[in-house]
């Protein structure tokens with residue numbers, strides 16, 4: 001890979017003419033109908049749209065958890081739709097962090113162990129992986145949670161640990177599907193602040209949300225309807241359109 005192709009202007013995520021058809025024949029559902037989207041380093045993009053508009057489908061395909069019917073998904077210069085399984089698995093562990101609505105922490109592991117696990121699976125020594133996990137928690141002012149189990153943390157704390165797990169190591173793409181769904185709005189804001197901070201630090205983020213107040217943390221809002229992008233708005237518009245929230249950053 002040449003150095004120029006890894007310049008800051010290169011998108012971390014590129015979706016090109018993405019389609020996804022679920023089922024076939026009479027039960028066919030066109031979940032995505034030709035989506036184009038680039039997400040650059042430092043950028044947080046919110047995806048909004050009605051239930052069933054294709055938001056989760058878009059995110060799972062972007063994260064390599066589902067495959068498109070046609071189109072391309074390029075993550076850090078690798079086309080994950082044509083990559084072999086080993087390459088895809090490595091890319092998912094190293095470059096892509098996924099945050100689910102229900103946290104998805106492993107109940108039998110502490111916060112630090114949850115964060116260290118994907119790194120250990122990737123061949124990092126247990127000691128180094130733990131050190132990285134502690135550092136990731138401390139960077140997010142969550143160091144005091146390192147040895148707690150998920151059921152010893154609040155929902156908001158679990159979700160922030162899940163974000164730390166999604167971003168540990170060199171992962172530069174974080175995909176979050178309704179990460180604030182189960183949280184009260186104040187705790188949701190703290191989760192969003194964390195996501196925003198990591199994007200400001202150079203990661204690229206895609207956030208699916210129903211909440212305009214959370215979408216207002218994004219640089220851009222993409223609106224989906226019936227599997228297509230129907231509108232896009234940049235941050236200054238998004239502020240006035242969505243919440244009236246003024247730029248605070």
Ligand SMILES: Nc1ncnc2c1ncn2[C@@H]1O[C@H](COP(=O)(O)OP(=O)(O)OP(=O)(O)O)[C@@H](O)[C@H]1O
Pocket residue numbers: 022023029030031049050051052053054055056057058
């Ligand atoms: N595995 C599947 N099999 C069949 N149809 C599916 C499958 N997954 C999703 N769909 C359909 O694809 C469309 C898009 O679903 P998707 O889950 O992406 O919507 P969404 O925007 O995330 O909705 P929500 O806001 O309710 O989470 C819907 O019509 C849904 O019923």
Ligand SMILES: [Mg+2]
Pocket residue numbers: 055056057
């Ligand atoms: Mg969904």
